[in-house]
Amino acid sequence: MAALLEMHNIRKQYPGVIALDDVSFELRPGEVHCLVGENGAGKSTLMKILSGAIRKDAGEILIDGKKVELHSPIDAQKLGIGIIHQDFKLVPELSVAENIFLGNEPARGKLPFIDFRTMHEIARSALAQLGEEIDTHALISSLSVAQKQMVEIAKALSRKVRILAMDEPSASLTAKELENLFRVIHRLKSEGAGIIYISHRLEEIFEIGDRVTVLRDGKAINTCNVAEADRRRLIRWMVGRELENEYPKMAMQRGNEILRIEHLQAGTLQDINLVLHQGEILGLAGLVGAGRSELARVIFGADAKDGGKMFLAGEEIHPRTPREAIDLGIGLLTEDRNRYGLIMQMGVMQNISLANLCELLAGPFIKKKKEAEMARGFIDNLRIKTTGIKQKVEHLSGGNRQKVVLARWLYAKSKVLIFDEPTAGIDVGVKYEIYNLINQLAQDGIGVMVISSDLPELLGICDRIAVMCEGRINGIVPRDQASQEKIMALATGMAEEFHDAV
Amino acid sequence: MPFKHRRLPSNALKKIAGEFGISLTLLIEIIIFSQLSPHFFTAQNILNVSLQISITAIIAAGMTLVILTAGIDLSVGAMVALSGVVATSVLLLELPFAVVFTLALIAGLAIGALAGALAGIFITKLNITPFIVTLALMTIWRGAAYMYTDGRPIWELPEAFSRLGGGRVFEIPIPTIIMLAIYLFAYVILGHTRFGRHVYAVGGNQEAARLSGINTHRVLMQVYIICGALAALSGILLASRMNSGQPNAGLMYELDAIAAVVVGGASLFGGRGSIVGTFIGAMLIGVLRNGLNLLNVGSYVQMVVLGVVILLAVMMDQMRKG
Numbered sequence: 001m002a003a004l005l006e007m008h009n010i011r012k013q014y015p016g017v018i019a020l021d022d023v024s025f026e027l028r029p030g031e032v033h034c035l036v037g038e039n040g041a042g043k044s045t046l047m048k049i050l051s052g053a054i055r056k057d058a059g060e061i062l063i064d065g066k067k068v069e070l071h072s073p074i075d076a077q078k079l080g081i082g083i084i085h086q087d088f089k090l091v092p093e094l095s096v097a098e099n100i101f102l103g104n105e106p107a108r109g110k111l112p113f114i115d116f117r118t119m120h121e122i123a124r125s126a127l128a129q130l131g132e133e134i135d136t137h138a139l140i141s142s143l144s145v146a147q148k149q150m151v152e153i154a155k156a157l158s159r160k161v162r163i164l165a166m167d168e169p170s171a172s173l174t175a176k177e178l179e180n181l182f183r184v185i186h187r188l189k190s191e192g193a194g195i196i197y198i199s200h201r202l203e204e205i206f207e208i209g210d211r212v213t214v215l216r217d218g219k220a221i222n223t224c225n226v227a228e229a230d231r232r233r234l235i236r237w238m239v240g241r242e243l244e245n246e247y248p249k250m251a252m253q254r255g256n257e258i259l260r261i262e263h264l265q266a267g268t269l270q271d272i273n274l275v276l277h278q279g280e281i282l283g284l285a286g287l288v289g290a291g292r293s294e295l296a297r298v299i300f301g302a303d304a305k306d307g308g309k310m311f312l313a314g315e316e317i318h319p320r321t322p323r324e325a326i327d328l329g330i331g332l333l334t335e336d337r338n339r340y341g342l343i344m345q346m347g348v349m350q351n352i353s354l355a356n357l358c359e360l361l362a363g364p365f366i367k368k369k370k371e372a373e374m375a376r377g378f379i380d381n382l383r384i385k386t387t388g389i390k391q392k393v394e395h396l397s398g399g400n401r402q403k404v405v406l407a408r409w410l411y412a413k414s415k416v417l418i419f420d421e422p423t424a425g426i427d428v429g430v431k432y433e434i435y436n437l438i439n440q441l442a443q444d445g446i447g448v449m450v451i452s453s454d455l456p457e458l459l460g461i462c463d464r465i466a467v468m469c470e471g472r473i474n475g476i477v478p479r480d481q482a483s484q485e486k487i488m489a490l491a492t493g494m495a496e497e498f499h500d501a502v
Numbered sequence: 503m504p505f506k507h508r509r510l511p512s513n514a515l516k517k518i519a520g521e522f523g524i525s526l527t528l529l530i531e532i533i534i535f536s537q538l539s540p541h542f543f544t545a546q547n548i549l550n551v552s553l554q555i556s557i558t559a560i561i562a563a564g565m566t567l568v569i570l571t572a573g574i575d576l577s578v579g580a581m582v583a584l585s586g587v588v589a590t591s592v593l594l595l596e597l598p599f600a601v602v603f604t605l606a607l608i609a610g611l612a613i614g615a616l617a618g619a620l621a622g623i624f625i626t627k628l629n630i631t632p633f634i635v636t637l638a639l640m641t642i643w644r645g646a647a648y649m650y651t652d653g654r655p656i657w658e659l660p661e662a663f664s665r666l667g668g669g670r671v672f673e674i675p676i677p678t679i680i681m682l683a684i685y686l687f688a689y690v691i692l693g694h695t696r697f698g699r700h701v702y703a704v705g706g707n708q709e710a711a712r713l714s715g716i717n718t719h720r721v722l723m724q725v726y727i728i729c730g731a732l733a734a735l736s737g738i739l740l741a742s743r744m745n746s747g748q749p750n751a752g753l754m755y756e757l758d759a760i761a762a763v764v765v766g767g768a769s770l771f772g773g774r775g776s777i778v779g780t781f782i783g784a785m786l787i788g789v790l791r792n793g794l795n796l797l798n799v800g801s802y803v804q805m806v807v808l809g810v811v812i813l814l815a816v817m818m819d820q821m822r823k824g
Contacts, residue, residue, distance in 0.1 A: 302712075321715075341710055365694045
């Protein structure tokens with residue numbers, strides 16, 4: 001079959017780095033071609049070249065066998081290329097429909113007025129295809145992350161695309177939403193479109209992909225049929241070495257009870273009962289919106305509780321602000337560490353010391369020497385890759401940023417640590433390190449809670465998994481009895497829900 | 503940010519600009535004026551410049567804190583007038599000078615601090631953007647200054663009062679000494695105390711700061727109180743130099759202060775900037791005004807030149823960050 005898209009010997013250089021080195025890539029009609037690789041491997045750069053956002057230094061691009069030049073995103077759109085960006089390109093203060101049609105607004109005949117009725121109608125149907133019921137008049141800023149993702153996808157779908165590139169579309173989607181997305185992908189395939197699918201989650205590639213290309217350090221390492229690939233081999237190509245075990249797990253001695261939650265009520269949370277022990281890794285599974293992050297915020301004092309009790313090491317606690325929770329020994333590694341965790345303009349050292357500056361005070365002054373020593377200690381221990389204690393966090397990779405946040409809570413002497421999506425956007429190799437660190441924490445007697453939408457991750461590292469559904473805990477499954485099916489059943493509300501669906 | 507637009511200037515220029523930032527602009531300015539005017543690089547003139555910049559530089563120190571938190575305070579110019587007329591009106595009380603002087607200082611500074619607290623409450627508790635809050639307060643304080651004085655200046659102040667703004671210690675003007683003391687103090691506070699660290703953190707990412715246990719509302723309140731009090735102090739110094747309380751004093755001072763902070767390399771989005779930068783920014787503007795005056799450049803031309811230099815200075819700073 002003739003190729004829909006061919007990219008030959010693409011090269012792109014930035015000062016000091018070769019982002020793409022002689023990369024060739026081919027997409028056939030009706031095919032899902034997956035693109036995998038660690039952060040910085042060149043996937044996004046390749047997609048940016050395809051979208052016309054940046055220019056290649058060398059190489060050629062052919063569509064339907066004809067050479068094309070992509071000078072701008074408009075060129076790409078005209079050729080039927082659609083890109084779903086990982087970091088949403090949505091305008092927060094415009095409505096859902098306005099965003100879907102941004103730059104492509106339907107006009108009233110020849111008049112320069114927008115035909116809002118048509119716009120909302122098409123937007124609604126595009127979202128309906130995705131199984132989403134989002135009010136097309138709602139502002140983007142009022143949507144959840146998953147809803148924004150769906151809008152971003154609907155935006156690409158609304159413009160008759162033949163080549164659709166999806167950059168980490170599943171990062172914030174629940175299993176149900178992902179299913180809808182896959183259904184749409186199957187439909188597009190059957191219509192002859194070609195899809196480039198980028199994801200960190202290898203399971204998805206095995207589910208949806210036809211072929212897969214692995215990039216590493218700006219080079220295309222290998223392309224093969226998904227049917228012939230296996231997980232281990234893909235990972236080896238991605239990281240360039242053998243990983244023993246994706247999810248390291250150490251045998252832990254479960255210690256005393258450290259955190260107990262009884263009949264907690266807050267916002268959408270209803271009657272939450274949980275116990276966490278020292279040295280235990282407790283998973284918190286559930287769909288987006290089930291209340292996992294909300295629960296974490298209440299424990300951390302960031303949101304108020306309406307009722308119920310919390311006990312830390314047997315003593316009742318009432319944290320009303322993060323400060324009070326921190327002083328009690330509770331730490332939260334937030335979901336979106338860039339937005340809620342780190343001060344980007346500040347250095348590594350200053351980010352680490354932020355929650356426990358009082359430890360470093362001599363009178364009103366910060367003891368800078370002690371602070372630097374402390375930071376160096378954490379950089380060594382956690383193997384944070386940085387040019388020094390003063391390097392700004394904005395220049396670190398995702399994994400190292402996460403380590404900086406972790407160092408902050410370790411320095412604040414947390415006894416209970418809550419990780420919200422600890423490995424979102426982090427490379428396979430560094431993920432492994434993060435899991436090892438989490439294990440280490442548990443071994444040191446810290447009670448660890450891990451919220452994750454990545455089920456294999458939860459199954460791989462947790463001792464028990466509590467499954468939330470619509471603000472309640474629907475079940476707690478011990479490690480040896482846990483399976484993806486069981487957790488999904490609990491997360492979707494189990495029996496009653498199935499009944500309704502049939 | 504892995505992808506940046508290609509930068510215009512050559513690498514060498516960027517490197518030079520990078521090393522020195524706006525200090526380089528200031529240096530060039532000083533060299534040019536020294537060549538053009540024999541009176542420029544004299545001890546007397548340098549002290550004059552320091553006296554001339556002291557009023558806005560003190561305001562700019564407070565403004566630096568506010569801008570570091572991603573805020574802005576447009577009410578400082580009006581506060582200069584209000585604190586000036588309130589303080590001078592206290593001086594007219596029939597009591598010994600030492601007593602009225604102390605009372606005047608307390609009254610002036612207190613009104614500045616209270617005004618800052620009020621701004622802080624609107625910004626933190628009611629969640630209104632600093633621009634709007636302080637824009638409203640700007641006209642309120644200005645109007646209040648006119649109401650308080652019926653639109654007339656307050657004259658016939660005790661002779662001794664003018665020594666605050668006009669006196670010298672070892673040849674150094676008192677406002678200069680006060681300014682230097684404030685900058686030294688602010689430098690230590692920002693770089694070496696928990697409060698300073700919190701100011702940067704709140705400006706860099708307020709939610710992350712809150713989730714790291716920082717009482718962000720308290721930090722913001724403190725910042726606006728300090729800014730208001732420093733503006734009030736400037737108002738008292740200005741009243742002393744003019745030996746009168748003028749309800750129309752300090753017009754547009756907020757813009758001079760903001761210019762000094764921004765020229766000094768601070769980001770209006772918060773989290774970036776330094777007190778040393780602001781000081782150099784204030785000097786840059788002050789030296790330029792002084793130099794142009796010495797060269798007998800007309801005030802209309804001066805305004806244009808000042809604007810151009812501000813743009814150039816900020817451009818150089820962008821290159822440095824680039």
